Amino acid sequence: MTTQTAELVPSYVQGGWWTPASGDGSTLVLDANTGEELASVSTEGLDLAAVVEYGRTVGQAALGGSTIHERALMLKELAQFLNGRREELYQLSFRTGATKIDSMVDIDGGIGVLFTFSSKGRRELPNSNVIVDGAMEVLSKDGSFAGEHIYTRIPGVAAQINAFNFPVWGMLEKFAPAFIAGVPTIVKPATPTGYVTEAVVRLMAESGILPEGSLQLISGSARTLLDVLDYRDMVSFTGSASTARALKSHRNVLEGGVRFTAETDSLNAAILGPDAVPGTPEFDAFVKAVTTEITVKAGQKCTAIRRTIVPRALVDDVVRAVGERIDQRVVLGDPRGEGVTMGALASLEQLRDVRGAVEEMLAAGGELAYGTLDAPVVRTASGEEKVVEAGAFMSPLLLTWDDVENESVHSREAFGPVASVIGYTDLDDAIRLAAKGSGSLVATVCTNDGETARVLTTGIAGHHGRVHILNRETARSSTGHGSPVPHLVHGGPGRAGGGEELGGIRSVKHHMQRTAVQGSPNMLTAVTGVWHTGADRNLAGDAEFGGVEGAVHPFRKSLAELRIGDGFASPLRRVTQEDIAAFARETGDTFYAHVDPAAAEANPFFPGTVAHGYLLVAWGAGLFVEPAPGPVLANYGLENLRFITPVPAGDSVRITLTAKRITPRVTDEYGEVCWDAVINNQDGEIVATYDVLTLVEKEDTIYRNWPATA
Structure with missing residues (x-):
């Protein structure tokens, strides 16, 4: 029997590097171009159950200590770190038979995935660990009982079994969405090129960026890995269709509830x-x-x-x-x-x-x-x-x-x-x-x-x-x-394979459980951190419409002071035909419903000439704005604008503004506030609904000592 002297590729488990006590049963890895012995791999004696439990406990706890945005920024920092170490990875990659272009696709492509998910995680997801999925469904006549769906991370590990052809990209494209979701990763690379994956994991560990337990690596066979997984965990597999079928038929997948997704070879x-x-x-x-x-x-x-x-x-x-x-x-x-x-x-x-x-x-x-x-x-x-x-x-x-x-x-x-x-x-x-x-x-x-x-x-x-x-x-x-x-x-x-990998935020949600939550608007607000219609509010403004006269206007509050449910109730403003005509002249919007009484009355949607929707939105801003310089730095848009009830001349409108969602930016001295805006007429009918988006200082520093305006 030939004695194998090639250095063992270590595993990275339970916070440290591990190799078996001996090389018995190890598999040799060769340079694809020359046949030269490069290394060997073995997991003889590795306690896979302990590896999984470490991820479920230490990894889950460490990742749960940060928000989605904080984890997204860690990914960016990690990508920048790896970007500076690409050349040493290229040299290893050449041994797999990959050319410089092949290596760039694998290495640069994998690092690019980290950058992309970092950006999308911060732009498209909340700075929390609960994602609201869809609108609230009112389940009772009085609105006291409602429901909606939320996403939260699965409580186990993501076991990622990768193919030999992309030892870097194949790992990072699975790791990135799992990490954003807050789920610990256990990587099992293919043996022929796993030494490249080990080099990347070593760099990731050396960076000091990742929370403890968020990433583990198994170098070598892991045939019994599925034996120690259960419904809390998921398996993401890339490889042959035949191997995918074998794994998918494992008892813990069929009966134990292990989530399984596969991306396999295809013609x-x-x-x-x-x-x-x-x-x-x-x-x-x-x-x-x-x-x-x-x-x-x-x-x-x-x-x-x-x-x-x-x-x-x-x-x-x-x-x-x-x-x-x-x-x-x-x-x-x-x-x-x-x-x-x-x-x-x-x-x-x-x-x-x-x-x-x-x-x-x-x-x-x-x-x-x-x-x-x-x-x-x-x-x-x-x-x-x-x-x-x-x-x-x-x-x-x-x-x-x-x-x-x-x-x-x-x-x-x-x-x-x-x-x-x-x-x-x-x-x-x-x-x-x-x-x-x-x-x-x-x-x-x-x-x-x-x-x-x-x-x-x-x-x-x-x-x-x-x-x-x-x-x-x-x-x-x-x-x-x-x-x-x-x-x-x-x-x-x-x-x-029937699965989906990547897909932007979809792939993050693959690592999360969608749950229907039912309760009162107040309880749904408490669970999600997002204000729900019908929940308690703290309104300043017109007392006739629920406001507290003399209370601090929410636009005078920094993020340190602002709370979900803080808001403002405006007084009524009457709409006249001259207001409508003046807006039509100034804007050039002379659509007949605003300027031609006979044509407007013939339209089944209007009682006669009506105010422009954008006139009402503009007035809404005038009704809720606090004009003096303060913590609100900018209005950067509207979302979900809907016009519901037409407003003819002679009617009056008012607006209620409520802090719906507060998202501090981790890297900036300000954050985003989404305000729920509702315009009502004098009879309480809803005229329009929309979300107002503003940028607000974390602390009121810029205008704290600004001279009072007249």
């Missing part, structure tokens, strides 16, 4: 529209996209194009054009070699799997139209051109099929630099062929014809998680067929 398609003939910008963009998807990461992407579906008459043209582009632009070899643009597969085992899949497809009826299964000549790190038997190198391959119905092309995936080109007769046929993949992560539709784009996109959307429409307008700006972006859903139905 993604790229469809060339009938208008995109050779010589058009669309044909050129299509050829470039197919070449990119075959060669970037050596085709080892779950989003790579596997089936190129083109008009039957253009099959040979597409094969020829893609082959010529590969010949002209692709240099296969060690990524450390000068000019290399495509590296090795991640391991010799992966090379055997891909070759085996191709051989099965050829035996089933496919024909090799470009490339060779023989060991290719490659460029070494020193610049020498030769066959490297110890390296996991493979030529890009294109297959064609006389029988486009052949099951193998629609069900067998070679997870490497391999794509099939198949012909269709019409758009319905193209849609049918795309659907034969039984669910995919992504498809490209390449056309400059709007109707073709509509027919193809709506025809295949139900079978795909993402549809990428490519034409001359997006050829230069598109992020590409195979590049998931953190703003949009990454996942797909059927064979693709």
